[in-house]
Amino acid sequence: MSRMPYQLPFPQGVANEIVVDAVVPEDERVWVPQMENVWFRPLCLNTVQGYWVNLLRVRKSGVLSRHRHPAPVHGVVLRGAWHYLEHDWKAKEGSYVFEPPGETHTLVVPENVPEMITLFHITGAMIYVDPFGHQTGYEDVFTKIDMCRAHYTASGLGAEYVDQFIR
Ligand SMILES: [Fe+2]
Numbered sequence: 001m002s003r004m005p006y007q008l009p010f011p012q013g014v015a016n017e018i019v020v021d022a023v024v025p026e027d028e029r030v031w032v033p034q035m036e037n038v039w040f041r042p043l044c045l046n047t048v049q050g051y052w053v054n055l056l057r058v059r060k061s062g063v064l065s066r067h068r069h070p071a072p073v074h075g076v077v078l079r080g081a082w083h084y085l086e087h088d089w090k091a092k093e094g095s096y097v098f099e100p101p102g103e104t105h106t107l108v109v110p111e112n113v114p115e116m117i118t119l120f121h122i123t124g125a126m127i128y129v130d131p132f133g134h135q136t137g138y139e140d141v142f143t144k145i146d147m148c149r150a151h152y153t154a155s156g157l158g159a160e161y162v163d164q165f166i167r
Contacts, residue, residue: 023055069103
Protein backbone atom coordinates (compact mmCIF):
# COMPACT_ATOMS: atom_id res chain seq x y z
CA MET A 1 0.00 0.00 0.00
CA SER A 2 2.77 2.46 0.82
CA ARG A 3 4.01 2.36 -2.80
CA MET A 4 0.54 2.56 -4.33
CA PRO A 5 -0.24 5.82 -6.16
CA TYR A 6 -3.23 7.79 -4.99
CA GLN A 7 -6.23 5.96 -6.45
CA LEU A 8 -8.90 8.65 -6.68
CA PRO A 9 -9.42 11.27 -9.38
CA PHE A 10 -8.15 14.77 -8.71
CA PRO A 11 -10.82 17.41 -8.06
CA GLN A 12 -12.64 18.70 -11.10
CA GLY A 13 -10.93 21.78 -12.53
CA VAL A 14 -7.51 21.16 -10.98
CA ALA A 15 -4.78 22.79 -13.07
CA ASN A 16 -1.96 20.91 -14.75
CA GLU A 17 1.39 20.96 -13.02
CA ILE A 18 4.40 22.71 -14.59
CA VAL A 19 7.69 20.84 -14.81
CA VAL A 20 10.74 22.57 -16.24
CA ASP A 21 13.72 20.25 -16.64
CA ALA A 22 16.40 22.90 -17.09
CA VAL A 23 15.57 26.18 -15.39
CA VAL A 24 18.68 27.66 -17.03
CA PRO A 25 17.77 26.75 -20.61
CA GLU A 26 20.13 25.42 -23.25
CA ASP A 27 18.17 27.24 -25.95
CA GLU A 28 19.12 30.91 -25.78
CA ARG A 29 15.81 31.88 -27.40
CA VAL A 30 13.97 31.02 -24.18
CA TRP A 31 15.47 34.13 -22.55
CA VAL A 32 13.19 37.12 -23.14
CA PRO A 33 15.11 40.39 -23.55
CA GLN A 34 14.04 43.03 -21.07
CA MET A 35 16.60 45.72 -21.76
CA GLU A 36 20.17 45.68 -23.02
CA ASN A 37 22.05 42.85 -21.24
CA VAL A 38 18.98 41.96 -19.13
CA TRP A 39 16.69 39.00 -19.78
CA PHE A 40 14.01 37.00 -17.99
CA ARG A 41 13.04 33.38 -18.37
CA PRO A 42 9.43 32.50 -17.44
CA LEU A 43 8.69 29.50 -15.23
CA CYS A 44 5.14 30.13 -13.97
CA LEU A 45 2.83 32.94 -15.08
CA ASN A 46 -0.25 32.87 -12.88
CA THR A 47 -3.08 35.02 -14.22
CA VAL A 48 -5.57 33.99 -11.53
CA GLN A 49 -3.51 34.90 -8.46
CA GLY A 50 -1.54 37.61 -10.25
CA TYR A 51 2.02 36.41 -9.68
CA TRP A 52 4.90 35.23 -11.81
CA VAL A 53 8.01 33.13 -11.20
CA ASN A 54 10.96 33.77 -13.45
CA LEU A 55 14.72 33.87 -13.68
CA LEU A 56 16.29 37.28 -14.10
CA ARG A 57 19.64 37.28 -15.91
CA VAL A 58 21.86 40.35 -15.94
CA ARG A 59 25.16 40.71 -17.78
CA LYS A 60 26.05 44.27 -16.92
CA SER A 61 26.96 46.12 -13.78
CA GLY A 62 25.44 49.22 -12.25
CA VAL A 63 21.91 50.28 -11.38
CA LEU A 64 19.36 47.96 -12.92
CA SER A 65 16.06 49.37 -11.68
CA ARG A 66 14.35 51.19 -8.84
CA HIS A 67 10.98 49.75 -7.99
CA ARG A 68 8.23 49.47 -5.42
CA HIS A 69 6.52 46.23 -4.45
CA PRO A 70 2.85 46.34 -3.39
CA ALA A 71 2.99 42.60 -2.63
CA PRO A 72 5.60 40.06 -1.52
CA VAL A 73 8.63 38.93 -3.50
CA HIS A 74 10.78 35.84 -2.89
CA GLY A 75 14.18 35.44 -4.51
CA VAL A 76 16.92 32.80 -4.70
CA VAL A 77 20.27 33.75 -6.22
CA LEU A 78 21.52 31.05 -8.60
CA ARG A 79 24.60 32.87 -9.94
CA GLY A 80 26.48 36.05 -9.18
CA ALA A 81 25.47 38.66 -6.62
CA TRP A 82 23.55 41.91 -6.22
CA HIS A 83 22.37 44.35 -3.59
CA TYR A 84 19.98 47.22 -2.98
CA LEU A 85 21.14 50.79 -2.38
CA GLU A 86 18.64 50.98 0.48
CA HIS A 87 20.05 48.04 2.47
CA ASP A 88 23.43 46.89 3.79
CA TRP A 89 23.00 43.20 3.03
CA LYS A 90 24.26 41.48 -0.13
CA ALA A 91 22.43 38.77 -2.05
CA LYS A 92 25.05 36.19 -3.02
CA GLU A 93 25.01 32.88 -4.87
CA GLY A 94 22.79 30.62 -2.79
CA SER A 95 21.08 33.45 -0.90
CA TYR A 96 17.33 33.54 -0.29
CA VAL A 97 15.66 36.96 0.00
CA PHE A 98 12.15 37.93 1.10
CA GLU A 99 11.09 41.40 -0.03
CA PRO A 100 8.05 42.52 1.97
CA PRO A 101 5.19 44.59 0.51
CA GLY A 102 5.90 48.31 0.74
CA GLU A 103 9.60 48.05 -0.12
CA THR A 104 11.00 50.47 -2.66
CA HIS A 105 14.58 49.70 -3.59
CA THR A 106 17.26 50.17 -6.22
CA LEU A 107 18.88 47.03 -7.60
CA VAL A 108 22.62 47.19 -8.27
CA VAL A 109 24.89 44.54 -9.78
CA PRO A 110 28.52 45.15 -8.72
CA GLU A 111 31.40 45.63 -11.16
CA ASN A 112 33.03 42.26 -10.48
CA VAL A 113 29.93 40.22 -11.38
CA PRO A 114 29.89 39.31 -15.10
CA GLU A 115 26.56 37.51 -14.81
CA MET A 116 23.86 37.22 -12.19
CA ILE A 117 20.86 34.90 -12.36
CA THR A 118 18.16 35.09 -9.68
CA LEU A 119 14.89 33.24 -9.41
CA PHE A 120 12.15 35.69 -8.39
CA HIS A 121 8.58 34.95 -7.33
CA ILE A 122 6.77 38.27 -7.70
CA THR A 123 3.16 38.90 -6.77
CA GLY A 124 1.13 41.83 -8.07
CA ALA A 125 3.41 44.26 -9.82
CA MET A 126 6.81 45.82 -10.14
CA ILE A 127 6.19 49.58 -10.01
CA TYR A 128 9.19 51.43 -11.42
CA VAL A 129 9.83 54.80 -9.79
CA ASP A 130 12.30 57.66 -9.66
CA PRO A 131 14.13 58.39 -6.36
CA PHE A 132 11.10 60.38 -5.16
CA GLY A 133 8.53 57.71 -5.87
CA HIS A 134 7.11 59.08 -9.10
CA GLN A 135 6.08 56.19 -11.31
CA THR A 136 8.03 55.62 -14.50
CA GLY A 137 6.59 52.25 -15.50
CA TYR A 138 5.14 49.00 -14.24
CA GLU A 139 5.07 45.29 -14.95
CA ASP A 140 2.59 42.61 -14.01
CA VAL A 141 1.97 39.02 -15.08
CA PHE A 142 0.09 40.26 -18.15
CA THR A 143 2.86 42.53 -19.41
CA LYS A 144 5.28 39.63 -18.87
CA ILE A 145 3.08 37.33 -20.96
CA ASP A 146 2.86 39.97 -23.69
CA MET A 147 6.67 40.29 -23.76
CA CYS A 148 7.03 36.50 -23.96
CA ARG A 149 4.58 36.21 -26.84
CA ALA A 150 6.28 38.99 -28.81
CA HIS A 151 9.76 37.56 -28.25
CA TYR A 152 8.83 33.94 -28.92
CA THR A 153 7.13 34.98 -32.12
CA ALA A 154 10.18 36.96 -33.25
CA SER A 155 12.67 34.28 -32.17
CA GLY A 156 10.90 31.48 -34.01
CA LEU A 157 9.76 29.46 -30.98
CA GLY A 158 6.22 30.64 -31.66
CA ALA A 159 3.86 32.74 -29.54
CA GLU A 160 2.30 29.60 -28.06
CA TYR A 161 5.63 28.58 -26.51
CA VAL A 162 4.70 30.68 -23.47
CA ASP A 163 1.45 28.78 -22.91
CA GLN A 164 3.20 25.95 -21.03
CA PHE A 165 4.07 28.44 -18.25
CA ILE A 166 0.63 30.08 -17.93
CA ARG A 167 -1.91 28.95 -15.34
FE1 LIG B 1 12.53 44.14 -5.61
